[in-house]
Amino acid sequence: MGGLKHFTYLGGITLTIWLALAFAAPGVKAQSFDISLEFPPGEDINAPGRTGGGGQRGQACVSGKIKLTALTPTNNLTTTISPHPSLFWYVPPTQAQSADFLLLNEDGDEVYYTRIPLQQSPSIVELKLPDHISLATEKRYLWTFALVCNTDDRSKDHFVRGLIQRQPMHNGITSPTKLQFLLDALANESAWIKPRLQEEASTYAKEAIWAETLMILARLYQQFPQDSAIADEMQELLTSVELSEIPVECLVDSCSVKTEAADETEDVEAMRQLKDSTL
Known part of the structure; x- marks a missing residue:
């Protein structure tokens, strides 16, 4: 449960209770639709919201009309067939120079952590999970994406959470x-x-x-x-x-931030600070 402690300062409910509710929810099912690129609605799975919150102890380090937003379906469950897919977020103008990404399994154990550099202008951040991370099929994982607004006071972080689940392969889907x-x-x-x-x-x-x-x-x-x-x-x-x-x-190179196969061991000191701030 070490990874669970890293982000206990985020949100109004405990992750332990939330994990139990979210991971017990039924799976999303595909539905038919008429428009070629219209994504079918999924079931409500009690996932957290897709837009950012935080900065409870001071003004958040973001501005603009559009909030920090996960590019996910309406139920905030990212479905995938890949063991290491890409995730996307819209980041508004921010004073934060970096963001922390944390991935937890159903038991609340840390699966992956990395720190992502940011630019101050609006951007779409893409993170591809590295090849050595392999999501298990039909298991749900909780991720947290947090803008590091103040390295000395992580309670000021602006953050968003969501779920990701790898689906099994079946006929008709390209591997x-x-x-x-x-x-x-x-x-x-x-x-x-x-x-x-x-x-x-x-x-x-x-x-x-x-x-x-x-x-x-x-x-x-x-x-x-x-x-x-x-x-x-x-x-x-x-x-x-x-x-x-x-x-x-903001998907084009001029305002996109793309991170691939980051080495989570490079940020040992940052992880120590996260742990110390939440004990």
Whole structure:
């Protein structure tokens, strides 16, 4: 339960009680829909909200009309078929120079921790879980993404939480390995890869698999930022999960922050400070 202590200063209810409620909830089921990139609604699973809170002991280190927001479905459960998927957050203008990410399993044990550098302007942060982290299928994990507003007083952190669950593979879904091959080939073989990936995104959306749906559209938008069809598909997806206010232009390199395979052992001192502040 060491990892659970790291973020006990966050939120109004104890994680122990919340974990028991959230992980006991029934799974999300795919539903049919008419619009190609409209993501089907999932069941209410008592997950925390997708928008940021915190800074209870002083003014939060964020500004702007749009709050810190997890790019997740309306029920804040990110479904995936990958053992190490990508997660996305919209970060408003902030004085924080970094954010902490913590992933816990159903027992509240730490699975992964890393610190992510931030920019002060609005951005969309993407974190890909490193290859040595392998999510178990049909298990739920709790993540916390916290803006480090004051390194000396972590109670001022601005944060958001959510759940992620890896789904088992089934017929009709492209495997993570094959999907990555298509994504890697996008830059050089766009003529046929582009429409194929658009079809893949639609298929994942129909199956209510969020992480892959969003990642595919993010890669397409980053590769073709002037393509109105891609932009419309991204907007359609975000609108379907009530995130229409998120500026999709922040997915391009000029205002995106992408972190991959970070070494959690590099922030030992930061972890010690987190522990000390919550004991």
